[in-house]
Amino acid sequence: MKLFIIGAGPAGISAALYAKRANIDTTILYKDSATLNTHHLIDNYYGFLSNNGSQLYEIGLSQARALEIPLISEEVIDIKVFDKIIITTNKNDYEADALIIATGSSRNIPPIRNFKNFEGKGISYCAACDGFFYRNKNLAVLGNSIYAAHEAEYLKNLTDKITIFTNGKEIEVESLKQFNIVEAKIKSFEGDDRINKIVTDKDEYDCEGVFVALGSAGALEFSKKLGLDTLNNKIVVDKNMKTNIEGIYACGDCTEGLAQVSKAVYEGAVAATDVIKYLNAKKRSLNEKK
Numbered sequence: 701m702k703l704f705i706i707g708a709g710p711a712g713i714s715a716a717l718y719a720k721r722a723n724i725d726t727t728i729l730y731k732d733s734a735t736l737n738t739h740h741l742i743d744n745y746y747g748f749l750s751n752n753g754s755q756l757y758e759i760g761l762s763q764a765r766a767l768e769i770p771l772i773s774e775e776v777i778d779i780k781v782f783d784k785i786i787i788t789t790n791k792n793d794y795e796a797d798a799l800i801i802a803t804g805s806s807r808n809i810p811p812i813r814n815f816k817n818f819e820g821k822g823i824s825y826c827a828a829c830d831g832f833f834y835r836n837k838n839l840a841v842l843g844n845s846i847y848a849a850h851e852a853e854y855l856k857n858l859t860d861k862i863t864i865f866t867n868g869k870e871i872e873v874e875s876l877k878q879f880n881i882v883e884a885k886i887k888s889f890e891g892d893d894r895i896n897k898i899v900t901d902k903d904e905y906d907c908e909g910v911f912v913a914l915g916s917a918g919a920l921e922f923s924k925k926l927g928l929d930t931l932n933n934k935i936v937v938d939k940n941m942k943t944n945i946e947g948i949y950a951c952g953d954c955t956e957g958l959a960q961v962s963k964a965v966y967e968g969a970v971a972a973t974d975v976i977k978y979l980n981a982k983k984r985s986l987n988e989k990k
């Protein structure tokens with residue numbers, strides 16, 4: 701029985717420590733960037749007088765390494781649930797029996813006029829969820845990374861009219877170059893009820909749908925793909941950090957409440973404690989069926 705955790709911040713590492721110490725086969729997938737690395741001092745975390753954020757982050761990683769928990773630096777771009785949970789990264793597919801999402805909170809909404817107004821009215825965050833409604837339409841994918849490439853590849857089966865808008869950034873992955881590319885900065889989205897135009901600082905483009913795939917996929921993108929309940933842009937969990945999908949948990953900044961290290965550490969521990977019970981019950985029931 702395998703547990704995968706996405707995220708190596710305080711929530712993900714805390715969950716991994718609890719799970720591994722209960723002898724659960726635990727693997728962490730993470731990107732190199734971490735919120736803790738972005739701030740200098742943590743003054744309010746129990747047991748540390750005053751700590752550099754990146755030191756705290758490194759200590760977390762070392763704790764996981766000390767327990768021989770595999771820390772795989774790969775970016776997760778898709779998750780699907782069948783009998784097993786299939787996690788797709790920029791390099792591999794993994795099969796899990798349980799998953800803890802601990803990806804923090806990050807949705808970069810660029811300052812583009814009318815962005816919010818067209819969410820759900822032509823602006824989508826999930827090709828697999830909404831792509832079908834845009835068959836043969838003129839589509840834009842907003843992004844420049846491996847995640848944008850993944851979304852564009854999916855949409856390619858539905859339309860051959862795809863343009864990648866990088867919004868001023870350089871293309872990061874070769875496979876995006878098969879599509880039309882517009883690198884100019886976007887000024888606004890225009891339309892009546894629904895979006896019908898993208899205006900850049902150089903030109904205007906007709907467009908019936910925009911798929912947002914900026915940077916990497918985060919908690920909200922995964923929620924959309926999986927059908928996880930969300931509220932106020934956070935994943936909804938119960939008191940054991942369970943989401944509405946069996947075997948999938950969330951903890952830390954991607955759930956509601958204080959965005960603080962102490963809360964992330966607590967929730968990671970709670971999630972892992974419940975995962976342990978969940979996987980043991982699953983194992984028992986499989987053994988009984990044999």
Ligand SMILES: Cc1cc2nc3c(=O)[nH]c(=O)nc-3n(C[C@H](O)[C@H](O)[C@H](O)COP(=O)(O)OP(=O)(O)OC[C@H]3O[C@@H](n4cnc5c(N)ncnc54)[C@H](O)[C@@H]3O)c2cc1C
Pocket residue numbers: 706707708709710711712729730731732733734735736738739741742743744745774775776777802803804805916917918951952953954958959960961962964
């Ligand atoms: C400027 C600033 C100052 C702060 N100061 C304090 C403070 O003084 N005290 C305090 O308690 N808190 C502070 N915080 C908040 C604290 O940093 C967060 O609450 C905490 O880091 C949340 O932990 P987390 O594990 O939920 O998420 P994060 O620490 O954000 O970790 C998320 C993890 O998920 C990984 N990830 C995300 N997407 C993917 C993907 N697609 N594939 C693979 N991996 C992925 C990331 O690489 C990372 O490892 C501060 C935050 C900021 C921004």
